[in-house]
Amino acid sequence: MKTEQDLLEIVLSRHGRRADMLLQILRELQSALGWLSRATLSQVAAALDLPLAQVQGVSGFYRFLHERPVGAYRVLFSDNVTDRMLGSEAMLADLCQRLGVLPGAMSRDALASVDRTSCTGLCDQGPALLLNHHHVVTRLDGDRVAQIAELILARVPPAQWPTHWFEVQDNIRRADVLLGEPLAPGLALSAALERGAEATLGEIKTSGLRGRGGAGFATALKWGLCREAAGAQRFVVCNADEGEPGTFKDRVLLSRFADAVFEGMTVAAHVIGAQRGFLYLRGEYRYLLESLQSVLQRRRAAGLLGNAILGRSGFDFEIDIHIGAGAYVCGEESALIESLEGKRGTPRIRPPFPVQQGYLGFPTVVNNVETFCAASQIALRGGVWWSEIGTAQSSGTKIHSVSGDCERAGLYEYPFGTTVERILQDCGALDAQAVQLGGPSGVCLSRSDFGRRIAFEDLPTAGAFMVFDASRDMFEVARAFAHFFAHESCGFCTPCRVGTELLARRMDKLAAGRGSGADIAVLFELDRLLHSASHCGLGASAANPLRDTIAKFRPAYEQRLKWLHFEPAFDLDSELSVARRLTHRDDAGAHLENEA
Ligand SMILES: Cc1cc2nc3c(=O)[nH]c(=O)nc-3n(C[C@H](O)[C@H](O)[C@H](O)COP(=O)(O)O)c2cc1C
Numbered sequence: 001m002k003t004e005q006d007l008l009e010i011v012l013s014r015h016g017r018r019a020d021m022l023l024q025i026l027r028e029l030q031s032a033l034g035w036l037s038r039a040t041l042s043q044v045a046a047a048l049d050l051p052l053a054q055v056q057g058v059s060g061f062y063r064f065l066h067e068r069p070v071g072a073y074r075v076l077f078s079d080n081v082t083d084r085m086l087g088s089e090a091m092l093a094d095l096c097q098r099l100g101v102l103p104g105a106m107s108r109d110a111l112a113s114v115d116r117t118s119c120t121g122l123c124d125q126g127p128a129l130l131l132n133h134h135h136v137v138t139r140l141d142g143d144r145v146a147q148i149a150e151l152i153l154a155r156v157p158p159a160q161w162p163t164h165w166f167e168v169q170d171n172i173r174r175a176d177v178l179l180g181e182p183l184a185p186g187l188a189l190s191a192a193l194e195r196g197a198e199a200t201l202g203e204i205k206t207s208g209l210r211g212r213g214g215a216g217f218a219t220a221l222k223w224g225l226c227r228e229a230a231g232a233q234r235f236v237v238c239n240a241d242e243g244e245p246g247t248f249k250d251r252v253l254l255s256r257f258a259d260a261v262f263e264g265m266t267v268a269a270h271v272i273g274a275q276r277g278f279l280y281l282r283g284e285y286r287y288l289l290e291s292l293q294s295v296l297q298r299r300r301a302a303g304l305l306g307n308a309i310l311g312r313s314g315f316d317f318e319i320d321i322h323i324g325a326g327a328y329v330c331g332e333e334s335a336l337i338e339s340l341e342g343k344r345g346t347p348r349i350r351p352p353f354p355v356q357q358g359y360l361g362f363p364t365v366v367n368n369v370e371t372f373c374a375a376s377q378i379a380l381r382g383g384v385w386w387s388e389i390g391t392a393q394s395s396g397t398k399i400h401s402v403s404g405d406c407e408r409a410g411l412y413e414y415p416f417g418t419t420v421e422r423i424l425q426d427c428g429a430l431d432a433q434a435v436q437l438g439g440p441s442g443v444c445l446s447r448s449d450f451g452r453r454i455a456f457e458d459l460p461t462a463g464a465f466m467v468f469d470a471s472r473d474m475f476e477v478a479r480a481f482a483h484f485f486a487h488e489s490c491g492f493c494t495p496c497r498v499g500t501e502l503l504a505r506r507m508d509k510l511a512a513g514r515g516s517g518a519d520i521a522v523l524f525e526l527d528r529l530l531h532s533a534s535h536c537g538l539g540a541s542a543a544n545p546l547r548d549t550i551a552k553f554r555p556a557y558e559q560r561l562k563w564l565h566f567e568p569a570f571d572l573d574s575e576l577s578v579a580r581r582l583t584h585r586d587d588a589g590a591h592l593e594n595e596a
Pocket residue numbers: 210211212213214215216217239240241242243244328329330331332333334366367368369371536537538591593595
């Protein structure tokens with residue numbers, strides 16, 4: 001039997017005893033040991049020649065790393081507002097009661113821990129939960145929860161649970177150029193090699209492709225800047241952190257179109273001259289690791305990765321997969337790079353931008369999963385073909401993750417320029433009063449917005465499309481989002497660390513019927529502060545849902561004030577116009593980043 005020392009040796013040698021592999025080392029040790037004791041962390045620190053405080057700083061940052069014992073069965077309920085709409089809170093309470101454990105705690109016999117976690121990217125088949133950070137259980141209902149309790153109490157290993165519980169459906173409801181027939185592996189790459197790096201960059205430029213991760217930065221400009229930046233090495237990073245609540249398109253792209261993602265990364269490597277790439281996979285998608293590894297293996301065997309790709313001597317490129325550990329902020333590209341380097345996911349001060357100094361200080365391109373899929377299509381079919389789809393400033397198609405109050409949740413791909421109304425009709429949302437577009441950091445739309453078009457010119461989005469029908473209380477939706485941001489703030493800067501917490505508390509106060517107009521005024525004040533003083537896009541967008549819902553669903557707030565003294569000095573309309581003016585915000589603010 002292996003001792004802890006043997007295990008430590010195996011894991012450390014697998015990762016070359018490198019400090020930049022710290023997060024992966026800790027994840028793997030925890031997966032074998034259950035949790036990370038101080039003794040384990042001290043051994044890791046000594047082996048990597050790091051101060052213990054630095055190792056603890058990392059283990060304390062990521063929610064999926066445990067510095068205290070957790071149950072042998074660790075259950076995490078997905079806690080997006082759409083899971084709650086499907087009854088996840090009652091199911092969590094029921095499971096806790098059956099297992100004799102409190103939410104967030106471990107049972108006395110160390111058998112189980114039950115808690116909540118931010119959206120797991122399964123909103124089209126929720127409520128969902130994560131089991132031992134490795135399995136996902138979808139489509140929960142009362143019966144399934146009761147059976148889960150029985151299996152846990154009988155100590156049945158997850159490998160013996162009904163396999164269909166772990167099935168994750170793709171739910172592709174409308175396919176266009178990206179979600180249609182998958183490209184044969186190697187086709188796009190051959191076309192790019194034949195054309196040459198410079199000409200391929202020219203095709204990406206002609207296509208007008210803009211990043212699909214939220215900010216919409218021009219992909220050709222990003223790749224061109226990286227290609228020109230000084231550096232002995234260059235890196236390509238695929239951002240598969242997909243943590244924005246309500247977004248699950250990248251999950252499906254990675255499950256069904258992984259070849260297109262890796263091919264797009266390899267095309268980028270050819271253009272910028274990179275030899276190494278990383279796919280940063282969110283911890284919640286750990287269950288995809290084996291299938292992704294097998295696609296990589298197949299590509300190596302086919303000469304699409306490794307040395308002398310497709311017989312081109314001098315074109316060498318490898319892709320490694322790094323797994324996150326439950327931190328939404330790591331989707332922000334500079335935080336993601338910190339995390340790739342084995343550190344806490346704290347967003348960097350920019351400039352320098354990643355294209356100048358990214359991974360280990362070298363020029364690095366970071367793109368979203370969907371952006372790489374689009375790039376591989378463009379490499380094959382050319383920039384003009386892509387530019388003719390969509391609108392003038394928003395070429396191509398966009399994939400929407402549709403969930404909430406509709407008959408057919410799932411993925412819908414449309415050319416840019418499609419109206420909100422069209423998507424609502426197609427997904428069977430018969431009585432929608434609101435759509436949260438682009439997730440909590442995006443924009444809340446009411447009926448009067450449904451004729452608007454999804455495009456960078458009007459309504460940009462990173463991909464979430466959450467529908468709320470007339471029965472939903474939009475105040476409660478905004479309150480859930482306020483708690484999400486407070487929970488996910490990385491704590492690095494005071495305006496966000498304190499501001500997001502204050503937002504959540506004010507919303508709780510209003511919910512408890514103890515609020516007044518003065519509390520609404522404070523919400524606006526906090527919005528201004530967060531916008532102007534936050535270090536990254538998380539803090540800057542944290543008050544968006546409150547401001548939008550106050551403007552568009554005002555009665556939901558007013559009814560909570562009606563038994564209380566209403567501050568005569570408080571004027572909602574003038575507060576709204578001041579807030580808009582001060583923050584220069586139009587509805588384009590999915591991720592208000594200043595990036596390259
Ligand atoms: C808090 C926060 C979370 C983010 N999460 C993601 C994410 O999950 N996936 C993503 O591609 N971009 C995310 N972004 C945007 C990235 O910083 C970056 O703009 C993007 O990965 C660039 O890729 P693109 O040019 O292909 O859009 C996030 C930004 C912020 C501020």
